[in-house]
């Protein structure tokens with residue numbers, strides 16, 4: 252997104268020293284290889300704010316805020332990204348490349364004009380469809396609510412919308428995802444015979460649409476606009492522009508569908524938003540925490556709902572600060588907020604919200620699932636299973652409390668910091684999510700990238716985060732000298748940004764030589780996994796269709812390596 256080229260940002264971060272930038276605003280004291288001071292972003296009496304010159308990175312162990320010198324200026328001075336860059340460039344005596352030249356993006360104003368006009372067209376067409384009006388009435392929605400959410404109808408024709416726009420605007424229609432092309436280059440309307448839900452950005456501008464099928468046999472039931480210049484679904488939440496008007500409410504509800512948001516609104520619950528067919532992202536959570544201090548995730552009580560809740564939990568853990576609250580609301584099996592509030596009314600729903608499961612309880616449930624915590628074996632299992640979860644929590648009272656609670660149940664003391672190297676090499680390299688560790692090491696020491704063996708195919712392993720590793724490797728290839736803070740800046744606009752900030756300090760207790768050893772351990776573990784997967788693939792193929800001679804040779808070689816390990 253940045254309209255300033257990455258190369259400029261990299262050389263800027265190379266030129267300035269974060270110690271100067273922070274030190275001019277916060278009193279810093281040398282503490283070991285880093286500096287520490289009182290955090291300017293939360294009230295504290297003992298310093299938990301650190302600045303690392305080596306990484307060019309600041310981090311607060313109290314409130315979790317972290318970032319480069321750019322991020323610090325933005326947070327401290329309330330600047331936007333471009334202005335923070337300008338300030339730093341002045342400090343470094345550098346000339347910011349003309350921003351207009353780097354705008355690079357076509358103006359979005361025309362696109363908004365198209366989405367707004369389309370919204371009006373769909374709204375008018377709704378009046379012509381008795382079937383849809385009947386459907387909305389049956390769902391208990393009044394005319395005013397339909398108007399508030401700007402509900403509409405896309406006609407059952409291939410070019411009804413195209414025909415409403417001038418030929419010269421057809422390219423814009425395509426860029427908003429409202430029209431699409433088949434293999435024969437024939438252009439037609441993306442949404443046909445659907446109840447239409449405009450999706451707004453937080454300022455209330457229409458950026459995309461969701462369409463619900465009208466006929467039972469129509470597939471898919473829900474169709475969303477594709478990703479476009481206006482619409483990045485993992486950043487956006489349905490209904491946020493309306494919910495923001497209720498920022499005085501003590502919490503925000505996160506539900507799963509547009510109809511849930513609308514039905515809740517109809518019944519007077521106006522502080523809800525929905526994810527747009529994606530899991531809750533870190534970006535979603537941090538955006539919501541800027542407005543509300545409590546998030547209530549609402550899920551269906553069936554197994555898919557629980558699974559989605561577990562996913563939300565693991566996204567939320569690194570962002571869970573002591574002054575924020577996250578709760579999980581599970582509705583009875585088969586119910587969603589829409590059906591629940593229609594049957595039971597607002598009071599019952601409010602009661603459910605009051606009784607929502609706190610994150611701490613849900614976390615305990617997830618950790619102890621399938622484990623008999625009464626048995627000695629079970630206690631040991633619990634202890635092991637808890638570690639990666641607790642490691643993700645930012646330092647603070649909540650983390651302490653959870654650690655104590657699990658230590659009590661398991662009867663073992665949990666040490667949450669990673670084990671010192673000497674013990675770790677005796678144990679096996681820890682197998683729990685090696686990608687997180689790899690990412691942390693590569694961010695800290697980008698030069699490790701060149702030591703990833705060519706024949707190690709990380710894409711074959713089923714861990715999340717391979718795309719992050721790919722990106723880090725590519726960035727390092729373009730700039731082999733890049734430092735940790737500049738590396739992190741490349742991810743500023745990605746969903747991973749808060750997560751990566753947290754990962755930066757995973758190996759703070761190790762020196763460079765120890766980090767190199769840890770890196771080698773992880774690589775060798777991943778190589779073992781890689782060959783295991785390849786052996787399995789070849790064996791399966793052998794059973795099914797037989798192997799050619801090259802494959803046979805490779806299998807023998809892999810098996811031989813395995814016995815040598």
Ligand SMILES: [Zn+2]
Pocket residue numbers: 290291292293300311312313314315316
């Ligand atoms: Zn702080």
